[in-house]
Amino acid sequence: MSEVIVVTSGKGGVGKTTTTANVGTGLAQLDKKVVLIDTDIGLRNLDVVMGLENRIVYNLVDVVEGNCRIKQALIKDKKYPNLCLLPSAQTRDKSSVNPEQMKKLVDELREEYDYILLDCPAGIEQGFQNAIAAADRALIVTTPEVSAIRDADRIIGLLEANEISKIELIVNRLRMDMVKRGDMMSIEDVHEILAIDLIGAVPDDEQIVISTNQGEPLVGSDSLAGQAYLNICHRILGEEVPLLDLDNKNGVWSKFVGLFKKN
Amino acid sequence: MPQPVILKSNPHGINLILDKNLPFGELKQEILKKFKESDKFFKNARIGLSFEGRDLSQAEECEILELISANTSIEIVCIIDKDESKDAFYVDKIKEFDEIQSGRTGEFYKGTLRSGQVLECETSLIVLGDVNPGAKIIAKGNIVVLGSLKGNAYAGASGDENTFVAALDMDPVQIKIGNVIGRSADKGPLLAIKNRKKAMEPQMAVVSGDAILIEPITKGFFGKNRIR
Numbered sequence: 378m379s380e381v382i383v384v385t386s387g388k389g390g391v392g393k394t395t396t397t398a399n400v401g402t403g404l405a406q407l408d409k410k411v412v413l414i415d416t417d418i419g420l421r422n423l424d425v426v427m428g429l430e431n432r433i434v435y436n437l438v439d440v441v442e443g444n445c446r447i448k449q450a451l452i453k454d455k456k457y458p459n460l461c462l463l464p465s466a467q468t469r470d471k472s473s474v475n476p477e478q479m480k481k482l483v484d485e486l487r488e489e490y491d492y493i494l495l496d497c498p499a500g501i502e503q504g505f506q507n508a509i510a511a512a513d514r515a516l517i518v519t520t521p522e523v524s525a526i527r528d529a530d531r532i533i534g535l536l537e538a539n540e541i542s543k544i545e546l547i548v549n550r551l552r553m554d555m556v557k558r559g560d561m562m563s564i565e566d567v568h569e570i571l572a573i574d575l576i577g578a579v580p581d582d583e584q585i586v587i588s589t590n591q592g593e594p595l596v597g598s599d600s601l602a603g604q605a606y607l608n609i610c611h612r613i614l615g616e617e618v619p620l621l622d623l624d625n626k627n628g629v630w631s632k633f634v635g636l637f638k639k640n
Numbered sequence: 641m642p643q644p645v646i647l648k649s650n651p652h653g654i655n656l657i658l659d660k661n662l663p664f665g666e667l668k669q670e671i672l673k674k675f676k677e678s679d680k681f682f683k684n685a686r687i688g689l690s691f692e693g694r695d696l697s698q699a700e701e702c703e704i705l706e707l708i709s710a711n712t713s714i715e716i717v718c719i720i721d722k723d724e725s726k727d728a729f730y731v732d733k734i735k736e737f738d739e740i741q742s743g744r745t746g747e748f749y750k751g752t753l754r755s756g757q758v759l760e761c762e763t764s765l766i767v768l769g770d771v772n773p774g775a776k777i778i779a780k781g782n783i784v785v786l787g788s789l790k791g792n793a794y795a796g797a798s799g800d801e802n803t804f805v806a807a808l809d810m811d812p813v814q815i816k817i818g819n820v821i822g823r824s825a826d827k828g829p830l831l832a833i834k835n836r837k838k839a840m841e842p843q844m845a846v847v848s849g850d851a852i853l854i855e856p857i858t859k860g861f862f863g864k865n866r867i868r
Contacts, residue, residue, distance in 0.1 A: 523829035527755055530772050534754030559834060566833055572752065572770070 379487040382494050382613070383512035385536075387528030389499030391520045392549040392579075395589060396606075397496040398426045400516070403596040403610035405460035409491040412451065414483075415465035416508040417498035418473055424464045428455065428592020438466040441478045447485060461490075471503040476510030483511035492613075501535060509536060514543040516576065520550045521562040526570055533573060545576035547609065552581045553623045564620075577609035580623050645670040647678065653688030653720070656704075660694050667694075668707055675712050682714045690720035746781060753777065753791065764803075773813055782806070788840075792816075801847040806857065810843035811836065815852050817845065822852030 384397045394417075401413045415423035418438065424430045435450035440463070447463070454460035466473065486493050495512060498504035509515070515536050519529040529546075536544055548567050555561035564578045582602035588595035596606040604621055611618045644659035644667065658667060675682070689708075691701070701719065708714055746764035753759055753767070755774030764781030771777055775791035782803045783795045789807035794816040796803035801818030811832075814823045822845070827835070842857040855861070 523833070527774055531755040531774065534757050534775075537754075560830075562830065562833055570772075570833065 379491055379493065380514060381483055381487070381512050382492065382514045382516060383497050383508050383541075384494060384516045384518060385497035385505065385508065385532055386499065386518045386525065387501065387532040388519075388525045391518050391525050393499075393518050394423050394426050394496055395585060396516065396518050396547060396549065396579075397423060397494050399594045399596040399603075399606040400610055400613070401492075401494045402427075402454070402457065402460060402594040403607050404492050404494075404613065405454065405457040406597050406607070407610055407614065408459070409614075410459045410489065411492045411494065412461045412463060412486055412490045413494045413496065414463045414486075415496050416474075416479070416504060417496060418465045418504065419467065419470045420498065421465040421467045423496045424452070424462060425592065426589050427462055427594065429462055429464070430592075433464050436464045436466040437482075438469050438473045440482060441474050447482070471498070471507065474507050475503075476507055479507045480511045501531070505532075505535075509539055509541060512541055514545075515541050516545055516547055517571070517573065518547045518549050519567065519571070521548060521556075521564075521567055523562075526562075526567060529571060533571065545574045546571055547576060548578045550581040551578055551623060575620075576612050577605060578620060578623065579605040579609075645674045647674055650690075653690070653716075653718075655690050655692055657692045658694040658696075664700060668703065671704060672707055672711055675708055675714065679712050679714075682712065684713050684715070686715045686717050688718045688720050689716050752787070755791075760797075771812075779803075785809075793845075804844055804846045806842065806844040808842045809840045810845070810854060812845075815845050815854075817847045817852060820847045820850060820852055822854075 384393050384400070386393050397413055401411050405411045413423060413427070414437065415421055416437070417423070421436075424433060429452050432452045435445040437450070439445045440447050440450045451461040451463055454462065483493055495508045497508035517529050517532060519525045533544055546568065548564050551564065552561055556563045564575065568575050580601050582600055584595055584598070584600040585602050595603040596610070597603055601621065601623065608618045608621055644662050646657040648655040648657060656671070658671075662670070689705075696704070705716055705719075708716060746766055747761050748766050748768065749759055750768045752769040753771045753775035755772055758776045758778070759765070759767070761777075761779040761781075763779065764783070765777060765779035766784045766786065767777060768786050770787040771785055771789045771791040771793065773790050776794070777783060777785075777791070778794040778797050780797045780800070781795070783793050783805045785793070785805075785807035787807070788809035789805070789812045791812065792814045793805045793812055795805045796818040799818050801820060803817055805815050805817065812824060814821060816822075824832075843854050844857050844861075845852050845854045847853070
């Protein structure tokens with residue numbers, strides 16, 4: 378049984394693409410057949426985060442318009458042969474594809490892959506409608522900021538109206554030091570406001586910036602964010618994993634915080 | 641045989657009582673005759689006209705009006721509707737409206753309203769769920785939220801200031817009752833979240849003078865406060 382998961386947020390810049398890359402790679406590490414689709418037509422960047430930009434020949438719009446077969450457009454990951462990327466087109470815009478075409482495309486991919494992850498563009502316009510059309514399940518990414526949470530709430534409402542009932546929350550870019558000082562919302566605060574199931578919390582981690590710049594997802598590495606993403610993957614597979622202790626003194630992330638505090 | 645056309649004056653003009661069974665062509669002749677007879681009396685008068693005793697179509701009404709203006713010096717400024725079935729219809733409508741206004745009927749909505757969602761209701765409204773910031777509920781009658789009201793609520797949407805908004809957890813961005821608007825205190829959004837009440841406290845908002853008054857619903861609240 379394959380599952381189609383859309384990663385969405387409403388607001389831009391909260392970490393949808395990073396989450397898609399890491400969750401997708403993590404599921405591949407757990408021996409699942411995974412395909413990532415970048416639906417952000419015109420603002421392509423999942424391929425960059427995955428470090429696969431130089432391999433692009435065909436893209437999503439080419440497939441939809443029949444310029445090539447799906448197989449030709451899929452790019453195999455550098456490390457994991459069971460992980461593929463369908464890149465977006467950079468020279469077109471969102472109106473190049475409609476929800477029906479997305480559904481058809483995804484249905485074709487369902488036959489071969491266990492998980493199909495859709496990286497959704499920011500906003501609630503056509504790009505969003507395209508991305509959610511074929512989804513069975515949604516991961517809402519939000520940062521602990523009121524603006525991101527407000528947008529996430531709107532997105533949840535739209536998903537529910539589109540009869541996507543399996544909606545789970547990822548709180549991204551948490552800074553425990555700020556939460557402790559009361560300057561940032563805690564996971565509990567965010568969870569209470571949005572009132573949907575929490576599937577993971579990811580700390581704000583320098584390693585994410587480094588890994589993104591290198592084009593290598595850090596999921597599974599010994600950084601705190603890498604652990605957090607891998608836990609999310611386990612939970613997607615239905616396993617019960619306790620929430621990571623983000624104050625973990627042994628984590629690389631808290632070492633950085635520790636350095637800060639000494640100064 | 642009774643007269644097929646009777647002219648009867650009333651405070652606003654003339655009541656034209658028409659025979660129900662006469663063919664329209666003949667009726668027109670009779671009307672013309674009647675007005676010709678009294679043309680001198682009505683000379684250059686400006687009157688309102690109403691029809692009675694017979695259901696006229698719009699076209700027939702127009703024909704009669706043309707007939708009168710073409711053959712007499714009377715100027716008809718308006719037509720007054722006088723129809724018993726219409727009257728009864730209006731009375732019913734007004735009564736129904738009053739019932740809605742006084743909040744005697746209502747609708748239930750089950751589910752949480754999220755940012756961007758708007759729920760409008762012709763009667764009173766009971767929400768079994770939360771109303772999140774950015775969401776809006778509008779009712780012509782009262783509003784009751786069996787959950788947290790954190791968005792906008794607008795009761796008495798057709799102007800009735802005797803309506804109320806009640807919620808188990810009252811933390812709205814804005815409440816409007818009739819034409820009176822109340823808004824939440826100015827505090828940063830983070831502070832609002834951090835300072836949220838841990839326990840629910842049911843509260844009710846009503847219009848008091850020209851402001852919205854929010855009071856906790858405690859034991860004996862309805863004994864002290866008569867809800868209209």
